Each structure stands twice: as structure tokens, then as C-alpha cells.
Amino acid sequence: MTESTTTPRPQPGTDGGTSAGLEVLTFDLHGEVFALEATTVQEILDMIPATRVPGADHFVESDINFRGRVIPLSDLRLAFGMTRSRNSPEARIVVIEMPIAGETTLVGLRTDGVREVTTLSDACREPPPSVGMRWRPDYIRALFRQDDEFIVLPDLDAIFAADLSGPGGRLRPAN
Amino acid sequence: MTPDPTETFRIEAAELFEQIEQGLLDLMQDLDNRELVNAVFRGLHTLKGSGAMFGFDALAAFTHHCESTFDALRRGDTPVTADVAGAVLGACDHMHALVDAPGAPGQEEHGATLLAALRAALERAGSAAPLEHMSAPTGTGWRLRFSLPPDSMANGTNPLALLTELRDLGEARVRADLSALPPLEALDPMQLHVGWEVELRTSAPRAAIDDVFIFVMDTVDLRIDSLPPADQPAPVGPDVALGPAPTGSPADPAADSRWSRPAENVRVPAERLDEMMDRVGELVIAQSRLGQVATARDDLPLRAISEEMERLSGELRDTMMVLRMVPVSTLFGRFRRLVHDLAHETGKAIELATDGENTEVDKTVIERLADPLVHLVRNAVDHGLESPSERGAAGKSSAGRIRLSARQEGGEVIIRIIDDGRGIDRARLRARAEEAGLVLPGQALSDGELLQLIFQPGFSTAAAVTSLSGRGVGMDVVKRTIESLRGSIDLRSTPGEGSEIALRIPLTVAIIGGLLVRVGEGRYVIPLAAVEECLELPLEQDRRSQGRAFISLRERLVPFLRLRDLFATGTEPDPHQKMVVVSTGTERVGLVVDQIIGNHQTVIKSLSRLHAGIETFSGATILGDGSVALILDVAHLVAAGQQEEARMRRTA
Numbered sequence: 001m002t003e004s005t006t007t008p009r010p011q012p013g014t015d016g017g018t019s020a021g022l023e024v025l026t027f028d029l030h031g032e033v034f035a036l037e038a039t040t041v042q043e044i045l046d047m048i049p050a051t052r053v054p055g056a057d058h059f060v061e062s063d064i065n066f067r068g069r070v071i072p073l074s075d076l077r078l079a080f081g082m083t084r085s086r087n088s089p090e091a092r093i094v095v096i097e098m099p100i101a102g103e104t105t106l107v108g109l110r111t112d113g114v115r116e117v118t119t120l121s122d123a124c125r126e127p128p129p130s131v132g133m134r135w136r137p138d139y140i141r142a143l144f145r146q147d148d149e150f151i152v153l154p155d156l157d158a159i160f161a162a163d164l165s166g167p168g169g170r171l172r173p174a175n
Numbered sequence: 176m177t178p179d180p181t182e183t184f185r186i187e188a189a190e191l192f193e194q195i196e197q198g199l200l201d202l203m204q205d206l207d208n209r210e211l212v213n214a215v216f217r218g219l220h221t222l223k224g225s226g227a228m229f230g231f232d233a234l235a236a237f238t239h240h241c242e243s244t245f246d247a248l249r250r251g252d253t254p255v256t257a258d259v260a261g262a263v264l265g266a267c268d269h270m271h272a273l274v275d276a277p278g279a280p281g282q283e284e285h286g287a288t289l290l291a292a293l294r295a296a297l298e299r300a301g302s303a304a305p306l307e308h309m310s311a312p313t314g315t316g317w318r319l320r321f322s323l324p325p326d327s328m329a330n331g332t333n334p335l336a337l338l339t340e341l342r343d344l345g346e347a348r349v350r351a352d353l354s355a356l357p358p359l360e361a362l363d364p365m366q367l368h369v370g371w372e373v374e375l376r377t378s379a380p381r382a383a384i385d386d387v388f389i390f391v392m393d394t395v396d397l398r399i400d401s402l403p404p405a406d407q408p409a410p411v412g413p414d415v416a417l418g419p420a421p422t423g424s425p426a427d428p429a430a431d432s433r434w435s436r437p438a439e440n441v442r443v444p445a446e447r448l449d450e451m452m453d454r455v456g457e458l459v460i461a462q463s464r465l466g467q468v469a470t471a472r473d474d475l476p477l478r479a480i481s482e483e484m485e486r487l488s489g490e491l492r493d494t495m496m497v498l499r500m501v502p503v504s505t506l507f508g509r510f511r512r513l514v515h516d517l518a519h520e521t522g523k524a525i526e527l528a529t530d531g532e533n534t535e536v537d538k539t540v541i542e543r544l545a546d547p548l549v550h551l552v553r554n555a556v557d558h559g560l561e562s563p564s565e566r567g568a569a570g571k572s573s574a575g576r577i578r579l580s581a582r583q584e585g586g587e588v589i590i591r592i593i594d595d596g597r598g599i600d601r602a603r604l605r606a607r608a609e610e611a612g613l614v615l616p617g618q619a620l621s622d623g624e625l626l627q628l629i630f631q632p633g634f635s636t637a638a639a640v641t642s643l644s645g646r647g648v649g650m651d652v653v654k655r656t657i658e659s660l661r662g663s664i665d666l667r668s669t670p671g672e673g674s675e676i677a678l679r680i681p682l683t684v685a686i687i688g689g690l691l692v693r694v695g696e697g698r699y700v701i702p703l704a705a706v707e708e709c710l711e712l713p714l715e716q717d718r719r720s721q722g723r724a725f726i727s728l729r730e731r732l733v734p735f736l737r738l739r740d741l742f743a744t745g746t747e748p749d750p751h752q753k754m755v756v757v758s759t760g761t762e763r764v765g766l767v768v769d770q771i772i773g774n775h776q777t778v779i780k781s782l783s784r785l786h787a788g789i790e791t792f793s794g795a796t797i798l799g800d801g802s803v804a805l806i807l808d809v810a811h812l813v814a815a816g817q818q819e820e821a822r823m824r825r826t827a
Contacts, residue, residue: 051803052697053782054742055789063786063795063803068457070780070795070803100784107785160785 021121026151027094027111030082033151035144036096038117042106045093060160064108066095073108079159080135088112100160107160120144120151184229186442188274191222192267193508199264200511203257212255215263216245220389222270224336234273237286239343241266244293250382254300262296264515265289316345316377316402317384322352322370324394329365332391338371340387345377374402445538448499455488455495456686456778462488463776463799492686496537500682503581503590504532506541510552510579517556524563524574525556531581536588540660540680544590547653551592551676552577554649559596559674569671571595583682587662590678599668601625626666630654658759658810659793661687661702689777689796689806692755693770695744698804700777700796701766705757705809709771712752726765728756734816735765741791757809764816766807779806 024035043066050062050073059078063070073093077084090113097106124144128137141155198215202208219242227235241263247253266289272282319341323334341347352370362368375384381399388395462484469481507529514527536544560566560575567573578593601622608614608628620628632651657664662680681687681704689700690709712726712735725732733756739748749769756765777796782789782805793808 049802051795051805053786053789053792053805054697054744055791056786060785063782063805065797065801065803068453068460068797070782070797072783072785074785103784105784107783 021119021124022153023117023119024151024153025094025117026115027092028090028113028115029080029111030077030085033115033149034076034111035120035151035153036094036109036156037153040096040098042095042097044114045095045108047087047091047093047110060107064093066106066108069106071095071106071108073110074160075110076154076159077110079139079154090114096156098156098160107156118146120146120153126150181229181231184225184231185274187225188222191218191225192271194218195222196264196267196512197508199260199267200515202255202260203515206255206257206260209249212245212248216242216249217389219245220386224340226274227339228333228336231274231277233277233282233286234270237266237273237290238270240290240293241270244297246383246386247297250380253297256296256300258296259293259300262289262293266293317375317381317399318373318402319375319384319397319399320352320370320372321388321395321397322355323367323391323396325363325366325368327391327394328367332394334367334369334371337387337391338373341373341375341384344379344383344387345375347376348374370396376402448538452495452499455492456780457797458488459492459686459776459778460797460799460801464801467799496682496686499537499539500535501538501541502532503534503536503541503588504529506545506548507532507579507581509545510548513549513552514556514577517553521556521560522562523556523560525560526574526576527579528576529579534581534583534588536581536680536682540588540682543656543660544678544680547656547678548579548590548592550649550653552579555592555594555596555674555676559594559598561597565597569597587679587681590680591675592678593673593675595673598670598672598674599626599629599666600670604628626668629666630664655810661704663759687777687779689775690755691772691775691798691804692753692766692768693772694738694742694768695746697742697744698772698798698802699738699768700775700804700806701755701757702777702806702809703774705759707756707758707763709753709755712754712765712767714751726754728763728765731763733763733765735767736812736816737767739767739769757813759810759813762813762817764813766812777806 023038025038025041026033026035028034045066048064050064052062053060053072056062056072059076060072060074062073064073075084092111092114093108094111094114095106095108097104099105100107124146126143126145128140128143138158139155140152142153144151144153195215195218198211198218202211202215205211219238223235223238223242226232226238244253244259244263248255248259253259269282269286269289272279273286321337323332328334338347338349341349350372352372353368355370356362356368377383381401384399385392388397462481465481466485469478472478510529511527514525517523518525555577556575560577561569561571563573566575576593576595578591580591580593582589582591604625605614605620608625608631609616611631613628613631614620630650630653654664657678657680660680662678665677665679666674667677668674688703690703690706692699692701724735724737726735727733735754737752739746752767752769753771754765754767755771756763758764775796775798779794780796781794782792786792790811791808792805793811794806795803796806798804
């Protein structure tokens with residue numbers, strides 16, 4: 001059930017931030033193209049049943065079993081104000097490793113489908129538009145234009161920092 | 176990946192420090208004990224030697240002074256006083272610092288201050304010996320010849336270190352005695368063929384020279400003659416300076432006898448044990464999945480294998496648990512130093528007794544118990560024990576007694592902290608509780624309930640806040656920590672006679688027995704240890720209780736929480752709701768669930784940082800089908816239930 005379909009591992013020496021550009025894994029999210037730094041990606045999983053964590057913030061509201069470890073599953077659609085729709089057969093979970101509150105943590109990200117590992121060149125980098133954006137600007141690390149498509153590089157640190165300090169995470173007994 | 180040799184030294188140093196500190200503390204109780212003086216001396220000696228070998232020069236230099244002091248004590252030049260032992264104990268902290276962060280700013284000055292204190296203590300003790308064997312007056316001295324057996328380097332002796340130590344005693348001329356050197360073709364480079372002749376000009380007594388050879392005493396062939404006072408230095412051969420070892424063996428990392436100790440223990444980094452525990456946990460889960468598949472099929476061979484696997488994985492788990500067990504003595508050992516310091520700070524005389532140190536507990540439990548225990552011992556000293564004059568007036572011995580004991584009972588270990596102090600003043604406790612608004616004036620409380628108030632957040636009976644305790648962060652934190660280990664805390668106190676705090680902690684925190692329940696579509700685990708009973712919530716109770724959430728259970732009102740509401744499942748309740756009554760000590764609360772599934776051996780996994788703020792769950796586990804189930808934090812839910820009860824009472 002937790003079989004991985006692919007495990008993109010960047011070649012040594014080509015990790016992100018070089019002058020050539022940034023190596024990323026691109027994926028679909030509610031009709032938009034998003035990207036994650038390839039070096040952070042651990043594994044890509046088929047959708048598996050997730051366990052809802054009552055009281056958790058809405059965009060990390062469940063846990064999954066990743067190789068015997070319990071890791072949170074995050075739905076970035078909710079961080080970007082997108083509506084939830086049914087999972088298509090292409091939906092996948094991308095497991096990434098990132099520091100949260102000083103600890104290296106595994107986090108699963110729900111996607112509508114994984115595309116490819118590609119290099120985003122700095123030349124294609126565009127500043128986020130100051131107007132006309134529905135999303136919180138601090139949630140976006142960079143925008144890239146490639147093949148007439150916008151690719152969004154989300155700022156996961158900012159997103160999860162908001163979760164850690166956010167109002168969620170407390171249960172109120174419903175009377 | 177080769178381990179950092181200095182890391183090896185640090186680990187060794189930590190053990191030496193413990194040994195030295197324990198020795199010093201024992202010595203302060205028993206000043207005439209020569210054995211202890213020798214033990215401390217050996218510890219300091221090894222520390223200095225190993226420190227110098229691994230390049231901790233500042234440490235070696237500083238430790239040298241303490242070593243010299245103990246050398247003087249050992250030889251009877253200086254009487255042993257608690258004052259001197261205390262000064263060396265103080266110096267130990269500085270040695271720690273020199274190991275942890277050599278070269279930190281201000282270290283030298285601090286070291287000098289400590290040495291001055293040590294010197295002063297020695298003078299008060301009427302020391303005959305100078306603190307240091309400084310440039311010894313020439314004139315007298317010793318001539319010694321020594322040779323070591325050929326295999327001694329293979330056994331870890333470094334003759335160069337011996338020569339260096341001799342040089343420390345005074346002006347030394349060293350000549351190598353090569354008479355035993357075999358011809359080149361017969362030379363075994365691993366063997367030692369060289370002897371030495373040393374002419375040492377020093378005022379140090381012969382015992383000082385014996386000390387140099389203390390670790391090789393059994394094997395060395397040593398002859399010592401005193402030099403004639405009239406000093407025409409006898410012509411000796413060319414100096415053998417700190418050159419390469421004559422046999423060409425590379426810088427020998429084993430300069431003392433510790434390597435020759437039989438290796439009965441294996442030192443394993445704690446993370447590796449944790450990793451292994453994780454693997455074993457996964458194996459247990461995989462096994463339970465296999466078991467489910469095997470049971471569902473009519474396949475006898477498969478079932479046989481599954482049962483075999485179950486037995487093996489169970490045994491592996493038990494073995495793993497034992498591996499993680501460490502004796503409580505590792506925890507209790509720290510308290511001797513703490514009590515010593517506390518006695519110093521408070522001016523109270525304290526005797527610390529410990530028993531049951533060999534009781535073994537999971538290492539995670541030990542680590543997490545350290546802080547609460549420190550707090551409890553501080554409390555006992557600060558609030559419990561009276562001053563010597565008060566004790567005298569009460570007809571007690573002037574030294575207060577604190578006893579730490581550990582005992583295993585079934586799957587739990589019970590740790591007690593007992594003092595023979597003044598006990599808890601109920602009237603003051605009550606006054607303080609009323610002041611803090613925890614109880615109403617005149618509210619009837621049993622003695623047990625009254626004592627429990629101590630564990631309320633923000634409660635402190637200390638009339639004056641001292642530097643030790645009573646800052647109002649205290650017993651509630653202790654209680655919470657103990658509960659997070661799924662343990663409980665009991666307090667008994669007799670005014671005028673003392674108090675006893677008993678901590679009951681499960682032996683392990685890695686795997687628990689759990690009760691698996693279903694709430695809506697989610698499955699949850701309730702720690703079995705907290706479950707008192709399961710019952711069906713009667714239909715009329717269920718309906719009647721829409722407004723108030725209480726059920727009468729054997730003459731007592733028990734508040735209950737509907738987990739379906741709490742977790743906002745958004746599902747229709749099952750027609751026959753079940754209630755699991757859980758408790759922490761005296762407080763109970765009912766948890767209403769849709770279905771009770773059954774027992775479940777639960778391997779505890781921690782929740783991710785992103786979910787760490789959710790207090791309702793203490794962790795998660797992986798079920799037989801691979802899905803995740805959350806583990807309820809009973810202490811938190813009971814507290815929530817109590818709040819609910821209090822709210823209901825107010826509105827009633």
C-alpha cells in the first residue's frame with residue numbers, strides 16, 4: 001500500500017541554488033503547477049488512507065503511516081485558499097523532509113498529480129505580482145515562467161510556521 | 176566513519192568525574208578512609224594522564240594541582256579535611272568546563288581563583304606540603320632504573336608517559352638502556368626492548384616515584400637508589416628527549432591500564448537503540464498484520480509460520496526492552512552532589528540515603544525523571560527539612576534525613592523521596608489555597624484532597640521564595656511530567672515527622688497495552704492502565720444528558736465527555752453508545768465512544784512537531800491494517816472533564 005512509484009534523487013553536485021538554476025519536482029495542485037526543491041523530496045506515494053487528527057489545523061489535519069513512522073499529511077490547497085475536490089487517480093503524496101521548529105521532520109504533501117523533475121533557471125524567475133494575486137504573498141518563495149506556464153515555489157517554512165503559531169491545535173468541547 | 180578520539184576521551188572523562196565526585200562526597204563523610212583518598216587520587220591521575228594524551232593540556236595542567244593535593248593527602252603530609260575535599264570538588268566543575276569547552280574565555284582566571292581557594296584550604300588544614308612540586312631544590316634526588324616486560328606496549332603501557340611524569344617531579348636526566356636490544360633481524364617492533372636509567376633531582380619523596388609506576392607496579396622491574404647529597408651529577412648518556420618511541424610504534428593511544436580491562440560491556444549510542452526499537456516496533460506491527468491474514472485463511476502452514484513469527488517477535492521485543500533498561504543508580508548518583516550543594520546553600524545538615532539503586536528502568540523514563548526528582552529533592556530540603564536548631568528543639572537529630580528509594584512492583588517502578596522534616600502544615604496549605612482561589616473558605620476537603628492541592632498550577636507554600644524552589648513553577652510541572660510517563664504521584668505527610676512522595680512509573684514507555692475504540696470513523700487507543708471499566712450508556716441517560724454530562728456510578732457522579740462531539744466527527748452516533756471510564760488516581764471521567772473494539776498491544780510513536788500542540792493525544796500507533804490510530808492523553812481528558820464538572824457546578 002505504501003509502494004513508491006518513483007524516487008527522484010538528484011545527482012550529486014546538482015542540488016538547488018547553483019547558477020544553472022534550481023532542480024525541482026513539479027506537481028499539480030488544483031489546476032496550478034507547483035514545485036518543490038528536489039533535494040527535499042524523499043518519496044512519492046500513492047494515496048493511502050489518512051487518519052484525521054481532531055483539533056489539528058485544517059491544512060495538516062491528518063497523519064499517515066510512512067514506513068512505520070507517523071507523519072503529518074498536509075493539504076496545501078487549503079493554505080492557498082483552494083477548494084477541495086475528489087482525488088483523481090493521479091493524486092499522489094509527496095513526502096519531503098524539512099526543518100520544523102529546529103527539528104528535521106518528514107511531512108507528506110497531497111498533490112493532484114506529480115509531473116517531472118526539472119531545472120528552473122534563474123532567468124525565468126519572476127517577482128510575485130503585487131496585485132492580482134489571490135494568495136498570501138509570504139507563502140510564495142518564487143514564481144517561475146516556463147513554457148508559458150507559471151510554476152509556483154511555495155515557502156513551506158512560512159506556511160508551517162503559520163501553522164505552529166496559528167490559532168488551531170486546540171480542542172473545544174462542543175456543547 | 177571513525178569515532179573522534181576526543182569524543183572517546185570525553186566519555187571516559189565523564190565517568191572519571193563521576194567517580195571522583197562520588198569519591199570526594201564519600202570522603203567528606205568519612206575523612207579517615209584511605210581507600211577513598213586513593214580512589215580519588217587514581218581518578219585525578221588518570222584524568223590528567225588521558226587529558227594530556229588527547230591534547231587537553233589546560234585540563235592536564237589544572238588537574239595536576241588537584242592530583243598533587245591528593246597525593247599529599249595520600250602520603251599523610253596533609254590531614255584530610257572536608258574543606259580540602261570541598262575545594263577539590265569545586266575544582267571538578269572547572270575541569271568539566273575544560274573538557275567541554277577548552278579555551279573558553281576567562282577559564283584561566285577562574286582556574287587561578289579555584290587554585291587559590293584550594294591553597295587556602297590546604298593552609299587551613301596545616302599542610303606540610305606545598306601545593307605544587309615546583310622547581311624542586313637540587314641537591315638530593317633519586318637514581319632509578321626500570322624496565323618493563325617486552326609485551327607491555329601491546330598491553331597498553333606507554334613508557335614515554337612514565338618518563339614525562341618523572342620529569343614533572345624535577346630535573347631529570349634520562350638514559351636509555353639498550354643492552355637488551357636484539358639484532359635488527361630479530362627485532363619485533365611490537366615489543367619493548369629498552370630500559371631506562373633516570374637521574375632525578377627532586378625533593379619529592381620516594382612515594383612520589385612509586386606513584387608514577389602505580390599502574391605498572393606488578394610488572395615493572397624498578398630499582399631506586401637515593402642520590403648522594405653532594406651533587407656532581409654522575410655522567411649519564413645522552414638525553415632521550417620526547418622522541419619517537421624507540422620501537423617505532425605509532426603514538427600509542429593506550430597510555431594506561433584501562434585498555435587492559437576485560438571488555439564486558441559494549442557502549443552503544445542511544446540513538447542506535449532507539450532506531451532498533453523502532454524496527455522492532457515495526458516488526459511487531461508487521462507480525463500482527465501477518466497474523467490477521469493468516470487467521471483469515473484456511474492455510475495451516477501459513478498459520479504455523481505466523482505463530483512462530485509471533486513468538487519470535489514477542490521475544491525480540493522483550494529482549495529489546497531489557498537492552499533499554501538502565502539501573503536507577505545512574506539517576507540517584509547525581510543527587511549526592513545536589514544534596515551536598517543544597518546543604519551548603521541552606522546551611523542545613525543533610526544525610527542522603529539511597530536504596531534499590533539496582534532497580535532497572537527504561538532509559539527514556541530515567542532521562543525524563545531527572546528533572547522532577549531534582550525538584551522534589553530540592554523541595555524536601557528547602558520546605559521539608561528544618562534548620563539544625565529547629566530540629567534540636569523538636570528532639571530530632573541535627574542532620575535532616577532524605578531517603579531515595581526505588582523498587583519494582585509488577586510492571587511499575589516505585590520511586591520514593593522521604594524526608595524526616597517538618598511535614599506539610601495543613602493550615603498553611605489551606606490558607607494558601609484559599610488565597611489562590613483554589614478552594615472556597617469553609618469548603619470541606621479530605622486530607623488527601625487537601626494535599627493534592629499542592630499539585631495545582633501556581634501553588635507554592637513557601638512563605639519566602641528562595642533561590643532553590645518555590646517559584647510557583649513546580650509541583651504541577653512535576654505531576655504533568657510523571658503523568659506524561661503514564662505514572663502517578665502520591666503524597667503522604669505527617670506534621671512534625673516528615674513527608675513521603677511516591678512516584679509510580681511504568682517500566683517502559685515504548686509499548687503499552689491499549690483499548691482500541693471507534694469514534695465516528697476514527698479509531699483511537701486508550702491506555703489500558705487508565706481504564707477502570709466499560710459500560711453501555713443507558714439510553715435514557717444518553718437522552719437526558721444532552722444538557723448535563725454526568726452519570727451516577729456507584730453513588731458517585733462521574734462527568735463524561737462525548738468524544739464524537741469533542742472530535743467533531745460529523746457522523747450519526749451509533750444507537751448504543753459505550754462509555755469507557757478512565758481515571759488518574761482519584762479523578763474519573765467517562766469517555767463516550769461509538770464502539771469498543773478490544774485490546775491492542777500499542778507501539779507508541781510520537782506525533783510530529785506540527786501536531787505537538789494538540790494536548791488531547793499523547794502519541795499515535797500503527798494498527799494491524801497499516802493505518803494510524805491516535806492515543807488519547809487520559810490525564811488531559813480527565814482535566815478537561817474536571818473543568819467541565821466545575822463549570823457545571825457553578826452554573827447549577
